[in-house]
């Protein structure tokens with residue numbers, strides 16, 4: 001792939017930037033890890049010392065020195081930086097969720113188009129062979145028996161567990177599991193069900209959100225999302241059903257670094273061929289649209305979004 005980007009830089013200096021993006025890029029045989037940039041140049045230099053490349057004084061300095069950026073920053077910081085990098089002609093590999101509001105997500109999509117660059121969202125599960133093999137089997141069953149009619153997805157983080165690396169993550173605390181775990185659940189369901197047209201939702205304990213999604217053509221799905229599950233109640237599972245039976249999503253056994261390396265390969269292929277990947281910024285924008293619709297529903301006065309149950 002002679003036209004594929006080779007020089008990669010990481011925007012971000014936190015846990016995920018170092019242990020996933022940085023580690024995967026440093027080990028990737030076809031790319032060069034040029035370095036890191038964040039809000040603190042000293043931290044960027046420290047991370048680079050541990051992982052590879054060098055620390056840059058600012059995101060713009062790093063953007064100027066690479067062919068592509070990968071971004072591991074809070075989503076509201078990520079979106080404007082992704083748009084800036086794309087408009088500067090850099091290919092962009094973003095994290096989920098792309099943004100925390102729809103205008104910011106739309107601007108990244110516009111920037112990717114204007115910059116004529118490739119984009120990809122790192123939806124962890126969709127870069128794991130255990131999951132992609134299962135999705136392929138599910139698509140084959142749907143082709144044989146008819147489309148899937150429904151799905152349920154429970155995604156529960158345990159951010160309050162001792163030692164959880166995301167315990168101090170401000171955007172997670174503010175926006176909860178809807179925005180952190182919701183993109184993972186949606187990424188799997190939208191591989192098997194048509195786009196979401198309408199949503200409704202209710203609240204549970206702490207940050208828990210339970211959403212009902214109505215898909216084009218009549219399928220319905222349910223999401224149960226949190227990142228503050230009690231000890232022993234975390235983890236994720238999903239199931240899909242229809243004329244092809246009922247099937248549970250398997251666990252994945254690969255590493256996130258190997259998955260991220262596959263995402264890098266997909267971004268490079270999209271850049272080399274000029275053919276957008278199915279998991280591009282527009283796909284990430286569509287997930288933000290669903291999450292924003294759920295949030296809008298939840299913001300309604302309780303009397304407008306729920307029907308009270310008659311007491312005896």
Ligand SMILES: NC(=O)c1ccc[n+]([C@@H]2O[C@H](COP(=O)([O-])OP(=O)(O)OC[C@H]3O[C@@H](n4cnc5c(N)ncnc54)[C@H](OP(=O)(O)O)[C@@H]3O)[C@@H](O)[C@H]2O)c1
Nearest residue numbers: 013014016038039043072073074077095096097124169170
């Ligand atoms: N795909 C997955 O499975 C997966 C897993 C984990 C994370 N992620 C994604 O990766 C992204 C980053 O996640 P994270 O957990 O590392 O987030 P985070 O802990 O909330 O923040 C990451 C780092 O960003 C920097 N930062 C925080 N606020 C900032 C601000 N206002 N301006 C500039 N920098 C700021 C901080 O680094 P400094 O203090 O060093 O500046 C912080 O350590 C998120 O989109 C998340 O969803 C994805």
